[in-house]
Amino acid sequence: MIRRQLLAAGRRLEGVGADRRSGSVEQACRVDxxxxxxxxxxxxxxxPVRTVAxxxxxxxxxxxxxxxxxxxxxxxxAASPAxxxxxxxxxxxxxxxxxxxxxxxxxxxxxxxxxxxxxxVSIVAGYLGVSALLxxxxxxxxxxxxxxxxxSGERLRxxxxxxxxxxxxLFVVPCSLLDLVLRRGPIRYKxxxxxxxxxPVVDAGRRAADxx
Numbered sequence: 244m245i246r247r248q249l250l251a252a253g254r255r256l257e258g259v260g261a262d263r264r265s266g267s268v269e270q271a272c273r274v275d276x277x278x279x280x281x282x283x284x285x286x287x288x289x290x291p292v293r294t295v296a297x298x299x300x301x302x303x304x305x306x307x308x309x310x311x312x313x314x315x316x317x318x319x320x321a322a323s324p325a326x327x328x329x330x331x332x333x334x335x336x337x338x339x340x341x342x343x344x345x346x347x348x349x350x351x352x353x354x355x356x357x358x359x360x361x362x363x364v365s366i367v368a369g370y371l372g373v374s375a376l377l378x379x380x381x382x383x384x385x386x387x388x389x390x391x392x393x394x395s396g397e398r399l400r401x402x403x404x405x406x407x408x409x410x411x412x413l414f415v416v417p418c419s420l421l422d423l424v425l426r427r428g429p430i431r432y433k434x435x436x437x438x439x440x441x442x443p444v445v446d447a448g449r450r451a452a453d454x455x
Contacts, residue, residue: 302411306419313338344416370413371406378405
């Protein structure tokens with residue numbers, strides 16, 4: 244959690260210009276070395292975007308914020324004495340994952356040009372496979388509506404969906420990087436339109452009540 248006054252001070256001192264997309268990832272780096280931040284272990288739900296166009300805009304904004312954080316704040320965060328070594332290593336690992344989509348995209352382009360279809364399949368399958376493994380590991384914290392752990396079959400299905408969904412980053416990160424390099428002038432921020440609530444159980448109940 245971050246006090247509102249601290250966040251406002253961060254924006255005044257290191258404000259976000261009109262020529263960039265910026266999300267919470269980048270803004271957090273502006274205040275993470277200031278006193279007034281409190282880390283808590285909390286379960287948070289977020290309403291998903293509901294169209295492909297909104298998904299693309301949202302992920303493009305997230306990717307640009309993550310890239311800007313790496314370029315503008317990476318060295319200072321990685322060397323910050325206010326952060327423990329484990330936190331700095333975690334930050335470096337997080338930034339490192341931004342390199343993966345660009346490398347995979349370049350390798351796929353090379354495989355297409357050289358006609359090595361087997362290499363192309365292996366690269367994509369490896370990326371999606373790692374995503375599925377990470378999804379499987381993360382889902383150990385997820386609970387069913389009754390509070391029990393997810394059954395193995397449901398956990399596997401969700402892991403596969405996570406892998407397929409993560410494929411969007413193979414396109415978003417390179418496009419965002421090109422946008423950062425080639426774009427000139429200010430951009431127009433597109434705010435996400437909210438239609439429901441974050442918790443899918445509560446949202447399903449509300450929609451069922453609306454139909455009555």
